[in-house]
Amino acid sequence: MTPTEQLREVLKQQSIDPEGPEIAEMAMHKQAIERILYDSFGSTNLTIRYAGSRAKHTMIKAEYDLDIVAYFNHDSTIAGRTLKEIYWNVSNALRDSYEVTPNRSSLRLFSAAFSRAQYPLQIDVVPGKFQNNENYDCSLHQTTGDKDWLKTNLETHIDWIRQSNAREALKLMKIARVTQGLLIRQFPLDLIVIRVLRDKQHLPLADQFVHVLTEISTSTVPIRVYDPANSENDLSGLTAGPVWTDLALACSRMLLANRSQDWLSILGDPSKFAPSSPAIIRAETDRTVAPIKPWAR
Helix, strand or coil: CCHHHHHHHHHCCCCCCCHHHHHHHHHHHHHHHHHHHHHHHHHCCCEEEHHHHHCCCCCCCEEEEEEEEEEECCCCCCCCCCCHHHHHHHHHHHCCEEEECCCCCCCCEECCCCCCCCCCCCEEEEEEEEECCCCEEEEEECCCCCCCEEEEEHHHHHHHHHCCCCHHHHHHHHHHHCCCCCCCCCCHHHHHHHHHHHCCCCCHHHHHHHHHHHHHHHHCCCCCCCCCCCCCCCCCCCCHHHHHHHHHHHHHHHHHHHHCCCHHHHHHHHHCCCHHHHHHHHHHHHHCCCCCCEEEE
């Protein structure tokens, strides 16, 4: 097989059937969360929808989870008058059915009926509030950081990924992040890949992948990226220090191994990685990586 054919074989092995059990499991939990939140706050003032890799079409078997946003209308006070009140009231509403762990802007849920080892699917619910009725700009509460709010836009994030013409490369780097046990979170990694491939999408997939690895490994400082939903959000804390060193060294290792022209071996065997393994890595990263700052320095 050619290098591009090898990489496409990796992607094929990691593809998730739209009619398969993973998608059905996600739909079941989304419906359960909808029932809980609609019973608590009503459905007329609340928008609940998929986010994350499910919405961006970048899911892989080695690491998938369920990301849901729960956004209240800009003039609704049924869940609270402040973003902080909304965040904690949504958390309290979910606690009877799920084990809830507060994170920076999301609530991490695990089924209360199973232990995390038995049922490793990770569920993140992000409560928020639309800023107006004219677009999808939304304000989120932040539990950590210098400021307790963040402006974002889910639609912009989804469109940025879907329209990037780089989704195959994005999924390959996601697979590499899992098999290499990298510290970097997926959001900044996606932005980095899209930036370095902005004029390289015409290349064969193997050339795109090598270009990404080369750009990262040869950059002595983190490649600067911006939140496409709000350019004033400072993302530098997500790629600083050991996070970037870890990523650059891993890219160098993969480039060195690429001399054998065997991407199937270089990327490892992603099928042996259960969702619980990257969940542990991500949990550790969440505790050590600096929060996004909702303003430009």
